[in-house]
Amino acid sequence: MAESVLKLKINGFVRRVAVSDQETLLEVLRYTLGLTGSKQGCDKGDCGACTVLVDGEPVLACLSLAKRNADKEILTIEGLSGPEGPHAVQDAFDNAGAMQCGFCQPGMILSAAALLERDPEPDDEAIRHALSGNLCRCTGYTRIFTAVRQAAGIEADRKGVDPRPAPAPPVDPKLP
Numbered sequence: 001m002a003e004s005v006l007k008l009k010i011n012g013f014v015r016r017v018a019v020s021d022q023e024t025l026l027e028v029l030r031y032t033l034g035l036t037g038s039k040q041g042c043d044k045g046d047c048g049a050c051t052v053l054v055d056g057e058p059v060l061a062c063l064s065l066a067k068r069n070a071d072k073e074i075l076t077i078e079g080l081s082g083p084e085g086p087h088a089v090q091d092a093f094d095n096a097g098a099m100q101c102g103f104c105q106p107g108m109i110l111s112a113a114a115l116l117e118r119d120p121e122p123d124d125e126a127i128r129h130a131l132s133g134n135l136c137r138c139t140g141y142t143r144i145f146t147a148v149r150q151a152a153g154i155e156a157d158r159k160g161v162d163p164r165p166a167p168a169p170p171v172d173p174k175l176p
Contacts, residue, residue: 011079026061037077048134051107077106100138
């Protein structure tokens with residue numbers, strides 16, 4: 001079994017880790033680095049509990065070899081919040097009561113955060129597509145959708161953009 005030392009950029013920090021050729025990113029994150037937010041669920045890429053962001057895109061860490069992620073920006077749930085506090089998606093999931101057991105929560109939140117980075121005002125179809133790789137057995141998804149919609153508004157507020165549609169122009173009563 002060949003082993004090599006990789007430089008991984010995780011949550012803004014560079015970490016050097018020894019990995020074997022067949023070791024997954026999930027295994028390195030959880031068992032080598034102790035970042036247990038990404039969950040080990042199905043190990044087949046079906047549940048999305050292991051989702052992390054690699055260069056801003058959701059990746060199933062259980063299916064991604066650690067070696068293929070050298071020199072890429074990896075973001076786990078542990079790195080999502082900043083010095084100003086929780087990320088808007090984390091706040092929204094909390095406010096909407098979007099989680100029950102919490103097992104799928106890190107992957108859902110990271111997938112939603114990636115969506116809002118690409119599309120700050122997603123419609124329900126975009127939300128459905130973005131979360132399609134993340135399964136939840138507890139919530140029924142209604143509150144998860146509410147949380148993503150809520151986070152879109154929170155993100156817009158933080159960026160100084162009004163998330164509400166512009167009011168319709170007044171109607172001239174003289175026009176037919």
